[in-house]
Amino acid sequence: MSHITDDLGRVHEHNWCNIKNVKYVGVKQGKNAIALVKGRGPITLTLTNSETVSNTRSASITVTAGSVSAAVGFDVTKSRTKSMAASWAVPRGKTGTLKAYPLYKTYTFKAYSKLDGSYVGKGTARQAIGYNYTHSTS
Numbered sequence: 001m002s003h004i005t006d007d008l009g010r011v012h013e014h015n016w017c018n019i020k021n022v023k024y025v026g027v028k029q030g031k032n033a034i035a036l037v038k039g040r041g042p043i044t045l046t047l048t049n050s051e052t053v054s055n056t057r058s059a060s061i062t063v064t065a066g067s068v069s070a071a072v073g074f075d076v077t078k079s080r081t082k083s084m085a086a087s088w089a090v091p092r093g094k095t096g097t098l099k100a101y102p103l104y105k106t107y108t109f110k111a112y113s114k115l116d117g118s119y120v121g122k123g124t125a126r127q128a129i130g131y132n133y134t135h136s137t138s
Contacts, residue, residue: 017063017111017120019071029132030102038097041090045098047133053102054079059123063111072107072125079128086133094137103130 034053037045057068057076069076090096104126111121 016114017061017067018114019063019067019109019111021108021110022071023108025106025108027129028104028106028126030104033099033101034131035084036097036099038095039090040093040095041137042092043096044087044089045096045135046085046087047098047100048083048085049100050081050083051100051102051131052079052081053128055125055127056104057123057125059111059121061111061121061123063121063123068109068123068125071109072127074125074127076125082128082130084131088133088135090137096135096137098133098135100131100133102128103132105129 034051035047035049037047039045055074055076055078057063057065059068065077084100086098086100088096088098107125109123109125110119111123112118113120
């Protein structure tokens with residue numbers, strides 16, 4: 001994508017890439033927990049919450065959200081608020097933690113120059129679809 005400033009100081013974006021070779025690579029868990037509860041047993045930890053999780057895109061070059069959205073079939077800038085609920089019994093004498101992580105349908109893509117068709121970079125788009133829960137004791 002190229003940024004061009006006109007005589008009035010307005011910035012215009014031009015997408016010089018075609019997004020191709022979109023490939024679904026599976027459901028992936030986000031790296032950071034979005035909610036957690038912790039407690040010492042005996043206790044039942046319950047995690048009930050509504051969280052806003054965003055679709056994402058990343059690339060080795062700058063590409064417009066619109067071109068990536070059109071190629072993968074969903075709006076990469078959209079956020080969703082989803083409700084979650086999970087429970088887990090912590091054993092007596094242990095401290096337990098229950099965490100929720102976002103889950104994404106993940107797609108990879110390649111970008112090619114509109115000028116000469118040459119490969120210019122690659123990227124990933126992720127569509128938020130739900131949550132994965134993990135628990136641990138110490």
